Structure formats: C-alpha cells, structure tokens
Amino acid sequence: xxxxxxxxxxxxxxPEALMPALEELEDAYERYVLGNEDxxxxxxxxxxxxxxxRPTPLGRADRLSDRYGREVYLKREDxxxxxxxxxNNALGQVLLAKYMGKERIIAETGAGQHGTATAMAxxxxxxxxxxxxxxxxxxxxxxxxxxxxINGAEVNPVDIGRGTLKEAISETMRDWSRTVEDSxxxxxxxxxxxxxxxxxxxxxxxxxxxxxxxxRERTGGLPDSVVACAGGGSNTMGMFHEFVPDADVSLxxxxxxxxxxxxxxxxxxxxxxxxLSTGAEGVLHGARTRLLQDSDGQIMESHSVxxxxxxxxxxxxxxxxxxxxxxxxxxxDDDAALEAFHRLSTQEGIIPALETAHAFAYLEGAxxxxxxVVIVNVSGRGDKDLETVIEETETRGIEAAPExxxxxxxxx
Amino acid sequence: xxGSPPRGGPTDGLAAAFADGPAFVPxxxxxxxxxxxxxxxxxxxxxxxxDVIELGLPFSEPIAEGPTIQSAIVRSLEAGMGPERFFTFxxxxxxxxxxxxxxxxxxxxxxxxxEGPRPFVERAAEAGIAGFVVPDLPAEEAGPLRAACDEFxxxxxxxxxxxxxxxxxxxxxxxxxxxxxxxxRLGTTGAREEVSDRTESSLERIADWEVPKAxxxxxxxxxxxxRIVRAGADGIxxxxxxxxxxxxxxxxxxxxxETAATLEERARELKRGALHGASEPEAEQP
Numbered sequence: 001x002x003x004x005x006x007x008x009x010x011x012x013x014x015p016e017a018l019m020p021a022l023e024e025l026e027d028a029y030e031r032y033v034l035g036n037e038d039x040x041x042x043x044x045x046x047x048x049x050x051x052x053x054r055p056t057p058l059g060r061a062d063r064l065s066d067r068y069g070r071e072v073y074l075k076r077e078d079x080x081x082x083x084x085x086x087x088n089n090a091l092g093q094v095l096l097a098k099y100m101g102k103e104r105i106i107a108e109t110g111a112g113q114h115g116t117a118t119a120m121a122x123x124x125x126x127x128x129x130x131x132x133x134x135x136x137x138x139x140x141x142x143x144x145x146x147x148x149x150i151n152g153a154e155v156n157p158v159d160i161g162r163g164t165l166k167e168a169i170s171e172t173m174r175d176w177s178r179t180v181e182d183s184x185x186x187x188x189x190x191x192x193x194x195x196x197x198x199x200x201x202x203x204x205x206x207x208x209x210x211x212x213x214x215x216r217e218r219t220g221g222l223p224d225s226v227v228a229c230a231g232g233g234s235n236t237m238g239m240f241h242e243f244v245p246d247a248d249v250s251l252x253x254x255x256x257x258x259x260x261x262x263x264x265x266x267x268x269x270x271x272x273x274x275x276l277s278t279g280a281e282g283v284l285h286g287a288r289t290r291l292l293q294d295s296d297g298q299i300m301e302s303h304s305v306x307x308x309x310x311x312x313x314x315x316x317x318x319x320x321x322x323x324x325x326x327x328x329x330x331x332x333d334d335d336a337a338l339e340a341f342h343r344l345s346t347q348e349g350i351i352p353a354l355e356t357a358h359a360f361a362y363l364e365g366a367x368x369x370x371x372x373v374v375i376v377n378v379s380g381r382g383d384k385d386l387e388t389v390i391e392e393t394e395t396r397g398i399e400a401a402p403e404x405x406x407x408x409x410x411x412x
Numbered sequence: 413x414x415g416s417p418p419r420g421g422p423t424d425g426l427a428a429a430f431a432d433g434p435a436f437v438p439x440x441x442x443x444x445x446x447x448x449x450x451x452x453x454x455x456x457x458x459x460x461x462x463d464v465i466e467l468g469l470p471f472s473e474p475i476a477e478g479p480t481i482q483s484a485i486v487r488s489l490e491a492g493m494g495p496e497r498f499f500t501f502x503x504x505x506x507x508x509x510x511x512x513x514x515x516x517x518x519x520x521x522x523x524x525x526x527e528g529p530r531p532f533v534e535r536a537a538e539a540g541i542a543g544f545v546v547p548d549l550p551a552e553e554a555g556p557l558r559a560a561c562d563e564f565x566x567x568x569x570x571x572x573x574x575x576x577x578x579x580x581x582x583x584x585x586x587x588x589x590x591x592x593x594x595x596x597r598l599g600t601t602g603a604r605e606e607v608s609d610r611t612e613s614s615l616e617r618i619a620d621w622e623v624p625k626a627x628x629x630x631x632x633x634x635x636x637x638x639r640i641v642r643a644g645a646d647g648i649x650x651x652x653x654x655x656x657x658x659x660x661x662x663x664x665x666x667x668x669x670e671t672a673a674t675l676e677e678r679a680r681e682l683k684r685g686a687l688h689g690a691s692e693p694e695a696e697q698p
Contacts (some may be wrong), residue, residue, distance in 0.1 A: 015547050016547075016550050016584070016595070160482060161472075268472070
C-alpha cells in the first residue's frame with residue numbers, strides 16, 4: 001500500500017497544477033502535525049481547548065438507555081464551539097496554513113457547518129476566508145450563511161448542477177487551481193486527494209481519543225459499539241479512529257437512505273447518499289473511493305433531507321474499513337431521521353443536527369448487535385436545521401413533531 | 413537529462429502533426445450542443461487548418477474546466493453524449509487529422525467489464541483515437557493508463573503547469589508521449605484577453621524534452637497564437653474561444669452551417685497567427 005492510499009482507495013487524482021501544493025501540504029503535515037515541529041501540535045491543542053472548548057463531555061443518555069435497554073452514552077461534539085465537530089479540523093488546517101505561510105483560506109461547505117467553522121477559525125487566526133456553497137444549500141441553511149458572513153468570510157454561491165456539496169467541492173478545487181501558490185484549501189471532510197483524508201482524520205481523531213478515555217473512566221471498559229453518521233465521513237472517522245484497533249468494539253457508519261435506495265439512471269438521480277451501502281468504486285474529487293454513479297461513470301446527484309450528508313462520495317479510508325469488514329455501513333431514511341430528531345429533542349433535551357439524527361435513527365431500529373454499552377457521536381447541534389425540520393415534518397406528517405399553532409395564523 | 417525519446421513507435425502519429433511548423437490544436441466538447449451539429453463543427457475545424465483535434469468526452473464533474481467548457485459539457489450531456497456514443501461520434505467524423513480524447517479518469521476507469529482503463533483504450537484505438545489527455549490524472553496515478561496506451565499504440569499526453577518543477581517534471585517526462593500540453597497560466601480553462609507571461613518560463617523548463625510543446629489555456633486570437641509560437645511553442649491549443657462560438661450559436665439560435673463557417677474562419681485566423689509567429693525574425697531559435 002502506498003502511503004497515499006488506504007488499500008485500493010485514496011490516491012491523488014487532481015490536475016497537475018495542484019500536485020506541487022499536495023506535496024507541500026504532505027511535507028507540512030509530516031513536519032507540523034506528525035512531528036510537532038515549531039510546537040504546532042501544542043498550539044493546536046491549546047487553541048482547541050481555549051477557543052474550541054475541548055474536551056467535550058461524554059454523558060449518559062438516561063431515557064434512551066431505558067428505551068433501548070442498554071447503556072447509551074453521547075459524545076457531545078455539539079458542544080464544541082460553532083456547534084459541531086467541524087472546528088477540530090477547520091482550526092487545525094487554518095493554523096497549519098498559517099505555519100505554511102499561506103495568506104488566504106478557501107473552503108467548500110454543504111450544510112454550512114464546515115464553512116462556519118472555517119470562517120470562525122479564520123477570524124480567530126486573522127486570515128481572509130472565502131467559502132463556496134451550493135445554491136440549494138445556501139437556501140436551506142440560511143443561519144449558517146449569516147454566521148459565515150458575520151465572521152467576515154465571503155460566501156460564493158455555486159449555481160452549477162443541483163447546487164449542493166459536490167458542486168461546491170468542484171468549484172473550490174477550481175479556485176485552488178488558480179490561487180494555489182498563496183491559498184490553502186481547508187477541505188471539510190476525510191475526502192479529496194492525499195494527504196487530506198489522513199490529515200483531516202488526525203485532527204478529528206481527538207473525538208475518539210477523548211471518548212475512549214472517558215468511557216473507560218465511566219464504565220471501566222470499552223464500549224460494545226460506536227455509532228456515527230456518515231456523509232463524507234469526518235465525524236465518523238474522528239469517532240472511530242482510536243477504536244479501530246479495538247477488535248471487540250463494533251463500528252457502525254449510518255448513511256442517509258434519503259427517500260429510497262433505488263437509483264434512476266435516466267435522470268442521473270440517486271435519492272439517497274448511501275455511497276458505502278450502495279455505491280461502486282470510482283474516482284471523484286481527487287480520490288478513488290465508493291461513489292454513487294451511473295454505469296458510464298457519471299456522478300449521480302445524491303439526496304438527503306440533511307444537507308451535510310448529501311454527497312455522492314465518501315472518505316477513502318471508510319470505504320477501505322468497510323471492505324475490510326471493520327466498519328459496518330447501515331442506513332436510515334429521511335423520515336426515520338426526522339423522527340429521531342424529535343425523539344432526542346424531547347427525550348434528552350438535545351436538539352441534534354439532522355446529520356446526527358441519522359445515527360439516532362439507527363439506534364431505534366437496531367437489534368441486539370449493538371451490545372450493552374453504546375457510544376453515539378452527537379456530531380452537531382440542530383439550530384441550523386429548525387426551519388427545514390419544521391417544514392419537512394409538517395409536509396410528511398411526522399407524528400413526533402410538535403404542532404406550531406402558537407404562531408398567529410399557523411406557520412406561514 | 414538525455415534528449416533521446418523515452419518512447420518510440422506509437423508517438424509518431426501525433427508528433428508528426430507538429431513536423432511542418434507550428435501546429436494548431438483546437439478543442440471542442442463532442443456532442444455540443446448536439447450530436448449532428450457537433451460533427452459539423454469538428455469537421456469545420458479540420459477544414460480551417462487543424463493539425464490535431466482534441467475532443468472532450470463530457471464528465472459530470474469537470475474540475476479543471478472554467479465556466480465556458482463547463483456549460484458546453486452540460487449541453488453535451490443533456491443531449492445524450494456518453495462514452496459509447498462518443499466512439500460512434502469519432503467513427504462518424506470525416507476528418508484526416510489525429511484525434512485526441514480529453515476526459516476525466518472515472519469514465520476511462522468504469523468502461524467495460526474488466527477492471528481498469530484497458531477496455532476503454534482498446535475501444536478508443538478501434539474507433540481511431542490517437543491519444544489521451546486526462547486532466548485529473550497526474551503521473552503518480554497514470555501507470556495503468558500508460559500501460560494500456562502502450563499495448564494499443566496510443567499516446568498519453570500530460571499537462572505541465574506553471575507550478576510543475578524538479579522531480580515532478582522528470583516523473584511526467586518519463587510517461588509522456590505524443591506532445592506535452594503546456595498550461596500557460598494557473599487556473600481552469602477559459603479564454604483571456606492577455607496571454608500569460610508564465611508561458612515562456614514553463615517552456616524553458618522543458619526545453620530539452622523531445623516531444624513537441626503545445627501551449628494552451630487562455631489563447632483567444634491569432635495575435636495570442638503568434639506570441640505563443642514566438643515564445644518557443646511548437647503548437648497552440650485553443651478550446652474555450654472556440655467553444656464560445658458554439659455557445660453563441662446556441663444563444664442566438666444560429667443555423668448550424670453558420671456557426672460551422674464561423675468556426676472554420678476562427679480556425680484559419682488562429683492557424684495563420686501561429687504561422688505568423690513562426691515566420692517572424694525574433695521567433696528564430698538560436
């Protein structure tokens with residue numbers, strides 16, 4: 001296995017103009033992140049504590065534990081500054097860009113969580129920042145657009161295609177190929193060309209590093225299983241990484257089943273984002289991984305009610321761990337995620353991100369295989385999703401949803 | 413670095429197109445805006461003096477393309493272009509210049525039942541394609557495609573960017589055949605008003621490469637073409653400025669024959685510009 005790969009996955013499928021930047025990044029990653037040169041890691045740890053609020057707690061979910069007859073623990077990444085796990089990576093990469101002498105930050109965003117985290121990190125470290133975001137996502141994630149703008153970042157809407165994460169990544173890569181000499185591309189997940197998947201995983205691995213210690217303190221042992229939602233897979237890999245060598249700990253990656261796992265080749269639409277469960281091997285955005293694609297190899301338009309999971313690819317390391325049998329891919333549909341959103345909100349007093357709600361939806365349907373002790377990663381909080389959730393639960397007639405007649409004349 | 417060619421035989425086809433002075437290498441997206449119209453447009457470029465024609469096989473995620481070619485790719489995909497139809501298109505073309513297929517790696521990789529790019533290359537060879545440019549395939553990942561090209565006698569062209577230096581140049585040089593695509597400036601494809609001054613230094617870095625040097629990205633006019641040739645290029649690659657003509661034809665609802673005539677005229681101007689650049693005294697190489 002070459003060190004740009006995870007088994008048969010990964011690699012560096014990018015335009016030649018970007019290759020020198022990847023080599024430069026690889027070198028910086030090895031020196032600063034792996035080697036702590038100039039005290040990079042010390043500064044990162046200090047800032048993610050003082051600015052980010054780490055460590056995040058691991059708490060027992062009492063009512064869910066009763067409901068499922070097992071010990072359910074929640075890793076609270078929703079309590080990280082910005083409201084999602086995204087800051088771990090964004091702060092790490094913006095700081096790294098600074099150590100590398102770069103002058104400008106660019107990033108893509110889907111749900112807006114990564115864009116928000118990058119905008120915060122850039123403001124915190126005094127770097128100019130531009131975010132690319134698909135038009136559909138701009139419209140369905142307005143609060144995060146406001147947050148990015150308020151933090152001083154430019155937000156460039158991307159009108160191509162369906163205007164979601166896939167198009168935003170392509171457009172950010174185009175920007176980077178123009179500006180590669182002075183800009184750093186803060187990719188938001190464990191996707192893209194090497195070394196991004198490894199580097200993002202390493203910044204996110206702080207989640208499982210803490211969780212593994214915390215669960216041992218609480219229970220005296222390791223969990224039987226760990227559950228996390230998976231779109232590109234950054235919270236997934238962050239939550240799994242330190243548990244990968246623990247062969248007795250089962251790892252479940254919960255993908256967005258959307259409205260259906262069937263695909264429509266004629267329209268090029270896969271109404272889900274379940275690339276680990278249903279995708280085929282291919283090359284997208286710099287890496288060989290599992291993708292939603294048609295028989296020609298054209299990338300399909302994915303769908304999920306959750307913008308952050310709405311992506312046709314997945315991190316190459318996750319694809320590898322699934323092939324190896326180490327990670328089990330499962331999926332839940334839009335409705336189940338919405339039900340779970342309300343369940344966690346009313347039962348535990350935590351409003352989760354719609355992405356996170358997928359992990360909890362799996363808990364509802366899962367049988368005995370989860371074992372006695374389960375950790376679920378609460379990857380983010382749901383404030384950004386309130387408008388979508390209220391609309392969608394009304395349209396779909398989700399029973400768990402509260403009615404909103406407190407507003408004069410109803411919702412609208 | 414020795415001047416001896418790393419590869420022989422199969423490279424003769426494309427390299428020969430550069431033998432009689434500066435080559436004009438136009439690019440269009442195959443099937444833009446539709447199959448029939450596109451056949452006429454490509455043939456018009458051949459009549460206008462093209463020495464090699466690069467044909468884009470549209471991919472849904474063209475990360476190296478600017479807005480002009482992205483739009484052309486959308487038009488072509490919506491009109492039903494895909495790998496199989498592309499080969500039929502190539503077979504239907506009535507042109508006598510070498511054709512190069514420019515596309516992204518996933519389409520090469522997925523074709524056929526056998527794993528890897530070999531089935532695609534075999535079919536392309538059968539259809540009469542002379543070589544490939546794959547913008548998302550750097551030398552590091554190109555081993556399997558290079559092997560398949562060797563097996564079927566096709567060329568594999570690589571892009572050299574303004575940022576390509578040192579070891580990366582050597583790695584690319586080892587695998588290249590046909591010609592080298594010198595990227596005139598950083599960024600995505602797209603016509604520009606000015607020609608980048610980074611072209612010259614890029615050409616200097618590969619001065620001892622035995623393959624012909626074709627420069628692309630941003631060339632729009634005959635004057636640009638002349639300046640690029642004067643800077644030492646063996647050929648010019650023009651894409652977006654020609655795709656613009658197709659786009660205008662669509663927007664204005666022009667008859668296919670009229671757009672074809674405009675393309676032929678633009679091709680002549682660019683070819684003339686290239687020849688002009690080669691005939692001026694300051695163009696002479698020491």
